[in-house]
Amino acid sequence: MTVTLKGLRAFSSVARLGSFTRAAGLLHITQPALTVQIRQLEAALGLRLLDRTPHGAEPTAAGRELARSLEPLLRELDQTVSSLQDLAARRRGAARLAALPSVASGLLPPAMARLRATHPELHVRLHEAVTGQIYEMVRAGQVDLGIATDLKPGGELTVDPLFRDQILALLPPDHPLAERKAIPLALLAGERLLLLEPDSSIRRLVDDAFAREGRMVTPAQEAVHSGTLVGMAQAGLGIALLPSTAAELRMAPELAARPLGPPGIHRMVGLVRRGGRSLPPAAEALAEALRAEAALLAPPPRRPPNPPLRRAARLSPPPRRAG
């Protein structure tokens, strides 16, 4: 005894076609089922909506009124639903991403190209930031996804490993240290070092590594952008320390790039998201593209057998809440 979407659609079809039988065919049900549907709708409204004639059915005044109001409503509802299904099918939507500058220049562009190939309608809204800011933006819901160093932040954030890269020293090929396959930190300490500013996660990584060997880092030059450091290294101003995945390394093919250590300086880069929250489909697609691109880096990152990011579109069983 209640108004049903099915009943309204049924009525709309009958009113439009002027026939129970034909409308039943259109709705893929039998005519008796349609008759019952209409009767229930009429009972729910307390109104006769259709006059049955020997030639079919014809809306009453009330029926015409309902049909007129109903038509745009049903159309708009269908539009809303199909728009949401577009979103679910990743034919629409934007992923809001906060990423480290090194990843934004390195891993991200090919991942975006991959995304565009598979899901051409999806957009990426990129914010470049350092790890702390990235965590904060994910926590605040300003972005769906973050790419940052894996610092195991507490609270409501979840970080899934994406790839592991290492810090490389960028130096002139005729530099004495360039003869080595890897450059010990002890030997670097006396060199003129070109480093990112202290709020960068790479800089912190470098500082920590030197500190573990009991050394203080005193950079010859600091910069915000990796490209600046590469330019300085090209000009012979010193040795730049940059992550291996940063695209800026390719700016200067004439320079030698050497790993540090042993043991070297490594960092784990991960995908950051809010635990217990499902990712929007577009962000899910971007995450997949990023993981696929990261898998091409050797060695493949150690990852648990099941991808920690579940597909939001696969609804059963739903993801457990944040743990």
Next chain:
Amino acid sequence: MTVTLKGLRAFSSVARLGSFTRAAGLLHITQPALTVQIRQLEAALGLRLLDRTPHGAEPTAAGRELARSLEPLLRELDQTVSSLQDLAARRRGAARLAALPSVASGLLPPAMARLRATHPELHVRLHEAVTGQIYEMVRAGQVDLGIATDLKPGGELTVDPLFRDQILALLPPDHPLAERKAIPLALLAGERLLLLEPDSSIRRLVDDAFAREGRMVTPAQEAVHSGTLVGMAQAGLGIALLPSTAAELRMAPELAARPLGPPGIHRMVGLVRRGGRSLPPAAEALAEALRAEAALLAPPPRRPPNPPLRRAARLSPPPRRAG
């Protein structure tokens, strides 16, 4: 696996209240039932709409988008439904009526007063016409209801008897014929007669009655409006023949009104509607008021035990199709 109005309402409530439990209370179902409803909606859309948290539930990006589109849609639908229910409850609507002038001045006004007393929001749109036009307007759907003489029209029209009235002669009280209780047609034939124009059903009735007695009617004066004839009778211009229910008779209390015959001239006035078509609720209410008012006329009209006009609001069993 389909989108349901119930499911959409359920989602809307949960999104608005931020809690399954509270929304379930609002919807008068239990929380597990609501959980299932939401799960089915999510499955139908292929999207996660709500993120479950320990404190309740919160819409995802898709959920917010749906909630935003859904709110006006549901409100408008509810409005449409309640507007139709107003119509069904006779709190709204207009009855389109075509009536004979004599009825429009006689029976109709008290019936409209009765209607206003019981259903103050209903309107009556009145067309005054002669019987042939009335039948045509009902047939064409220009009006919902007609009041005309019962000529047993064929086709798709149904006429239900409303009342029976007779033709009265209106004449000065000092006229010799006024001494009789009833005036035979034979005596009238020699008088100066004041008659309606030939397209009126009353005129045709009078003509036919005279013709059955082998006489031709030669009116001293013709008019379109009954009031004109009454005025002429008042002025001593002749004897006016008018139906007993016409309110214009009351214009001239100083004139004597006498029935004709025996056998007199009678007519049956009936409610005309399209067979197989249900009456709009407002027209149904008007018909009821008209029947109630007609029942006050003595003698009560002979009517079948069940009112031939069924109530459109009572849906089972529905009226059979046109016979």
Next chain:
DNA sequence: TCACGGTCATAAGGATCCACTATCGGGGTC
């Protein structure tokens, strides 16, 4: 005039759906 093809209505049976009760698992709080 009678059979036929069309309409919608009705009835009965079976599958499906749905809401309820009872219970569980997890998180936060005192």
Next chain:
DNA sequence: GACCCCGATAGTGGATCCTTATGACCGTGA
């Protein structure tokens, strides 16, 4: 650590809905 609140799950009984089969009625054409 013991509650309390949250949502998820399982199981069951009842309502719902669709299907097939059939009926009543109308209009048409042989």
